[in-house]
Amino acid sequence: MSDKGSTYLDKILAAKRAELAAPRATRSGALTDRELLELGARLPRPRDFIGALREGPRPGIIAEFKRASPSAGALREGADARQIAMLYAAGGATCMSVLCDKHFQGSLDDLRTVRQSVALPLLAKDFILEKTQIVEAKRVGADCVLLIVAALPAPQLRNLIEFSHSLEMQVLCETRDEAEIDRAMAAGAKLIGVNSRDLQTFELDPDRAAKLRKYVPKSFTYVAESGVRSIDDALRLRDSGADALLIGSYFMTAEHPGEALRELVMAL
């Protein structure tokens, strides 16, 4: 891909900025920081996403609802968020992730549907650039939000982490190298993800999450994100010391997503 040097991530972020700049129907669109905090604080208290990963069997599985991806196209025709969520819960997922961005054919409505269907802690998987998005994610029932280090300058990253924490929401801070891991930890993240897929090119480096494990102290919770395509892949990541595995496509493309998940959980 990459016309004129712009990457997948650049394009998705540009689209997200345009979306955020457009007049919004939601109530939180034009609020001050203080009003946002007040609004967000009144919403129901989130579940303990990190606690579930640390207390459950290791590694915990964060099973992702993902209709499509820019690199692979549609993963599951007509995927139903409620049905998949119930299969994931019954199959033994520790937590769930729901893709909310339109480039993945996702939406906040999917997250709301999943929240109404299962009691698992939920991650809002979106490209978050501002506080309104965190309040909106909380409003539809997210317990944790994704913040991508490569998408956020350091002060903004710290600010969004603090804001999430003040709403009692947790943050999965996504990184791709040692420098980004350092930035995530310095910004106050407790849950650190390493994405084995490069969001600039969507290329997969299957060993990345295992290789970078050593840069994150055990007091943090470490998530290996993307690229699990077999039970062997999951076992390798377990053996590298990942606390949790974030898996989408493998389950979404399985004939029986709940069975594929159950088999994987049994093997770990």
Ligand SMILES: O=P(O)(O)OC[C@@H](O)[C@@H](O)c1c[nH]c2ccccc12
């Ligand atoms: O489908 P996979 O390879 O199992 O990957 C899941 C998840 O890690 C991936 O969807 C993801 C990780 N970080 C992201 C950031 C934005 C969008 C998507 C992602």
